[in-house]
Amino acid sequence: MLQDFFPYRLAVTSAAFSRLLVDVYQRRFGLGRDEWRLLYLLANVEAETSLDLGRNTSLDKVQVSRAADRLLRKGLIERRTPELDRRLWLYSCTPKGRAMFNEVHTLVDQRSEAVLQRMTREDRTALERGLTALRQATESVAAGL
Amino acid sequence: MLQDFFPYRLAVTSAAFSRLLVDVYQRRFGLGRDEWRLLYLLANVEAETSLDLGRNTSLDKVQVSRAADRLLRKGLIERRTPELDRRLWLYSCTPKGRAMFNEVHTLVDQRSEAVLQRMTREDRTALERGLTALRQATESVAAGL
């Protein structure tokens, strides 16, 4: 039975939860998932290179490049070439970007909390624990190819 | 910090886990995610209408239509018009489809179990519990729009 298959339940649950948040940052603010992630990172830091940006968002270089391009065109971030390595970009958030981040973050966090608060404290603890363990186990298997 | 944001961790973990399985059914068998879901359902049942197929796979009608189309062209499933309602299709799995399902399922299940077996029994129980609670909470919030 597909409905009992763990990978299916994980994917469906994760997608359903995600959809609630996408409704906020995508439909209401026109931000894609990747843009939202970059903005999240840059809003909370002075500046960061494209390289670190990729590492810290689980996005590959193509995704970073394209999402950053969209954010640039919207005036939410800016970039300059760092002196040390001219292959990279050093990105930072504009005031406009920070303002939008704060607005979006408030609403996204509300939605997310609305879901989590419908769970018991014990269920939340269990989810937290299970998720952390799953991430480690997944990384471990993926590392061994 | 993005890395501590629950929605981010859920999405990243789920995607990483998923990728391990996609490597199997996509790269090695040329099946898309939607095709794999339909095949999973149809391999374990006599026949099912397009309508039920959608309900039981969390796919919308467009996804069902297109994935079914691909499976038909590959000869893995077949369909006929049910007498009761000629708007629908009644799908069923061909022997070739069942054979491929069994092969893929074995490998996918191995991968999935390889991950889960690296977790302690307690972590697995916690994950199971947390995931079920999260799904219910998510559905509950989504239902209230």
Added chain:
DNA sequence: TCCCATTAGTTGCATTCGCAACCAATGATC
């Protein structure tokens, strides 16, 4: 019986995605 609102499925289009090829800068080696 004839509308017509509803439901199911398909198709078109614009956007996004993933992959591979490509270009630019770096740095190790000779």
Added chain:
DNA sequence: GATCATTGGTTGCGAATGCAACTAATGGGA
């Protein structure tokens, strides 16, 4: 310090996705 493998970023292209329009079948009233 010239060569070239490596690393970082961008671009192109084919496939997939999401959304809305469209077609076909159903079913409930005037």
